[in-house]
Amino acid sequence: AQSVSQHNHHVILSEAASLELGCNYSYGGTVNLFWYVQYPGQHLQLLLKYFSGDPLVKGIKGFEAEFIKSKFSFNLRKPSVQWSDTAEYFCAVTLNFGNEKLTFGTGTRLTIIP
C-alpha cells in the first residue's frame, strides 16, 4: 500500500521568508500527487496537483511543487510567504490505476510571524 511522509511537523517562518515543505511517497508505479491546504477552522482546499508532464507544477497563491521521480518526492515551495499562509498543509497521493484511495501525509503546520 502507498504511504506518504511529511518530515516537517511544524514550521515557523517570518513573513517574506522562502518556504519548502518536504513530501515523500512510497510507491514505485505511476502516481498522482496533490498538496492540500487547511486554513484554521476550514476544510481542505486543493493547492496544486500533478498527474503527468512538466514536473514543476504551479498552483494557487504563488505555490509550486516539483515532482522528482528518482527521489519519490513532491516538495512544496513558495519564494516569499505571507501571514495569510498560516495553515496546515497536506501532501497526498493516489495511484494512477486500480486503487483509487487518496492517502495523506500527517501534515505540516505552518506558522508565519508578521
Next chain:
Amino acid sequence: DAGITQSPRYKITETGRQVTLMCHQTWSHSYMFWYRQDLGHGLRLIYYSAAADITDKGEVPDGYVVSRSKTENFPLTLESATRSQTSVYFCASRPGTANTEAFFGQGTRLTVV
C-alpha cells in the same frame, strides 16, 4: 448550491450511542470517502465507495459502518460510539475518471463523552 455538504457540523454524543454523520454531493461523483482527522495522524481513511452499492474499508474502519444506496449520499454510522472516536470527520468526493482531484466537505466535529 452545488457542492459537498456534511451534517451536522458539530455533534456531542454519549459513549455507546449510535451516531450517523451525513454527506451529500451534487456533482454525481463516482467516488466518495470518509476521513477522520486527529492531531499527529493527519487524515486517515475510514471507508470509501467507488459507486452506489460498492464500498470498501480504508485504514481505520473498525467501529464504523457505511452505506451508499444513492450516488449522492454516503452516510457514516458509528454503531456504538467510543471516546476514541472523538475527532473531526471529513467527507470527500471525486469523479470516476482518471487524473481528477477530490473535493472536501466542511467537516463534522464529533465529541463522544
